Amino acid sequence: MTRTIAAHTGKATSLMAVPMLDERKKSISCGGGSGHSIACGKESTAGAMSQRACVFCGARVVLNPITDAFHIIHGPIGCSSYTWDIRGSLTSGNDLFRHSFCTDMNDMDVVFGGEKKLARAIDQAVSTHHPKVIFVYATCIAGVIGDDVESVCKAAEQRHQIRCIPVQAPGFSGHKAQGYRLAGDAIMALIGTRPFPRAKAHGINILGDFNLAGEQWIVKNYLKSLGIDVVTGITGDSNCAELMQAPQAQLNVVQCAGSMIALARRMEADLNIPYIKVSFYGIEDTSTSLVHIAQALGNPDIVDRTKRFCQFQINQLKPIVKRYKSQLSGKKAAIFVGGGFKAISLIKQFRELGIQTVMVGTQTGSAEDYDVIRSLVHDDCVVLDDATATELEKFMTERGADILVGGVKERPLAYKLGVAFCDHNHERKHPLAGYVGVRNFAEEINASINSPVWAYV
Numbered sequence: 001m002t003r004t005i006a007a008h009t010g011k012a013t014s015l016m017a018v019p020m021l022d023e024r025k026k027s028i029s030c031g032g033g034s035g036h037s038i039a040c041g042k043e044s045t046a047g048a049m050s051q052r053a054c055v056f057c058g059a060r061v062v063l064n065p066i067t068d069a070f071h072i073i074h075g076p077i078g079c080s081s082y083t084w085d086i087r088g089s090l091t092s093g094n095d096l097f098r099h100s101f102c103t104d105m106n107d108m109d110v111v112f113g114g115e116k117k118l119a120r121a122i123d124q125a126v127s128t129h130h131p132k133v134i135f136v137y138a139t140c141i142a143g144v145i146g147d148d149v150e151s152v153c154k155a156a157e158q159r160h161q162i163r164c165i166p167v168q169a170p171g172f173s174g175h176k177a178q179g180y181r182l183a184g185d186a187i188m189a190l191i192g193t194r195p196f197p198r199a200k201a202h203g204i205n206i207l208g209d210f211n212l213a214g215e216q217w218i219v220k221n222y223l224k225s226l227g228i229d230v231v232t233g234i235t236g237d238s239n240c241a242e243l244m245q246a247p248q249a250q251l252n253v254v255q256c257a258g259s260m261i262a263l264a265r266r267m268e269a270d271l272n273i274p275y276i277k278v279s280f281y282g283i284e285d286t287s288t289s290l291v292h293i294a295q296a297l298g299n300p301d302i303v304d305r306t307k308r309f310c311q312f313q314i315n316q317l318k319p320i321v322k323r324y325k326s327q328l329s330g331k332k333a334a335i336f337v338g339g340g341f342k343a344i345s346l347i348k349q350f351r352e353l354g355i356q357t358v359m360v361g362t363q364t365g366s367a368e369d370y371d372v373i374r375s376l377v378h379d380d381c382v383v384l385d386d387a388t389a390t391e392l393e394k395f396m397t398e399r400g401a402d403i404l405v406g407g408v409k410e411r412p413l414a415y416k417l418g419v420a421f422c423d424h425n426h427e428r429k430h431p432l433a434g435y436v437g438v439r440n441f442a443e444e445i446n447a448s449i450n451s452p453v454w455a456y457v
C-alpha cells in the first residue's frame with residue numbers, strides 16, 4: 001500500500017512529505033549518524049521503481065573489462081545494447097571486449113528454444129575471432145524458457161578446446177549484487193582452485209578496479225614506484241593469460257568491495273590469498289590504502305618509502321585543495337552510487353572541500369558500509385539503500401543539495417531539478433582515482449556547482 005509519510009528525523013515538521021511504500025521505511029534513515037540502521041542487501045521492493053541494475057548487468061560490468069574475452073549475451077538484443085561498452089575501461093592491448101555479441105532471441109526462439117542458435121553463435125565466434133575464453137550470459141528470456149546454457153557451453157568447450165563459461169544471470173533472479181557473485185564464480189572457473197606455493201607468492205592483485213579512464217594505470221604507477229608488483233587487475237585492463245597468474249599473488253587488495261568481496265573470500269578460501277579492503281578515491285583513503293598495502297606485504301623499507309611518498313603527494317595537493325575549498329565551503333552534496341566504498345570515500349572528499357553531505361545512498365551497500373556511512377555524516381543527513389528516483393528527488397530538494405554525484409541514470413534527474421551533477425560511474429572519461437583524481441574531482445565539482453548556468457534554470 002502506498003502512503004505519504006513525513007520522513008522521521010526528530011524534526012519531522014521541517015521535512016517535506018515523501019511518498020514511499022511502507023516496506024521502504026527500514027531502508028531509509030533521515031537521522032544521519034543518530035538514525036536507525038539501514039535494511040539492505042535484499043530484493044528491491046515490488047512496486048518501487050528502483051534505480052538498481054539487474055543481475056545480468058551486475059555480472060557483465062564486472063567481466064566486461066577482460067580485454068581479450070568474448071562476451072555472448074543469450075537473450076534479446078536489448079540486454080546486449082543495455083550493457084554495450086558500458087564502462088569507460090581502457091585497454092593496453094586487445095579491444096575485443098568493447099564489442100557486444102548477442103543471439104538476439106526472438107519469438108521463434110521462445111517457442112522452439114534457443115540452444116541450437118547459441119551453439120551456432122559460439123561456433124561463429126570461435127571461427128571468426130579465435131577467442132581464448134567466451135563468457136555466455138543467460139538473460140531473462142533464456143531463463144524463462146529454460147535453455148540449458150550450461151550444457152551448450154560444455155559441448156562447445158569439447159568441440160573447440162577453449163574455455164566457454166556460462167553465467168546464468170536472468171535479470172529477475174535477484175539483484176545487481178547477485179550478478180557480482182556470478183561474475184566472481186566465472187572468474188574462479190577460469191583461474192581454477194589450485195593454490196600456488198605461498199613461499200613463492202609475490203606482488204598483489206587489484207580487485208574491483210575496472211581501469212575507468214586509466215585509473216588502474218595511475219595506481220599501478222604509484223605501486224611500481226614504491227617497489228610493489230601488480231600480478232593482475234581483476235578485471236580492469238586484464239586478459240586471460242594474466243588472470244591465470246592471479247593465484248601467484250601474495251595479497252589481494254579489494255577496491256570495489258561490493259562487486260569483489262565474494263571473489264576475495266573465495267580466493268582466500270581456495271587459494272590461500274589474504275585480502276584487505278582499499279579505496280583510491282580522495283587524499284585520506286588513497287594514502288591510507290597505500291600504507292595498508294605496504295604494511296600487509298610486511299617490508300619495512302617499502303612501508304617507510306610509502307609514507308614518505310604519500311606525505312609528498314599530500315603536500316603537493318594542499319594549496320590546490322585550499323583554493324577550491326574557499327570556493328566550495330558551505331555547499332551541500334547528495335550522493336547515490338553503486339557501492340558503499342565509493343560513498344564512504346566521497347563523504348570524506350566532500351568534507352576535505354568544506355562540503356556537507358546531506359543525502360547518501362547506494363545500490364548495493366552492505367550493513368557494514370552503512371554503519372561507517374552513518375558514523376561519518378551529520379545528524380540531518382538522509383541515508384538510504386536502493387533508492388527510487390522519487391525518493392532521490394524529494395530528499396535532494398528538501399535538503400537543498402547543490403550537487404548530485406551518481407551515474408547515468410541519476411544525471412537527468414539532477415539536471416531536471418536544476419542541480420549540478422558529477423558522473424562518478426562507469427561512463428566517465430576522466431580519472432578520479434589517486435592524487436591526480438583529487439585534483440580532477442575538485443576541479444569538476446567547482447566547475448559544476450559554480451557554473452553560471454544554474455542562475456538561468
Ligand code: SF4
Nearest residue numbers: 054056079139140171
Ligand atoms: S532485466 Fe532481464 S531483460 Fe532486462 S536487461 Fe536485465 S536480463 Fe535483460
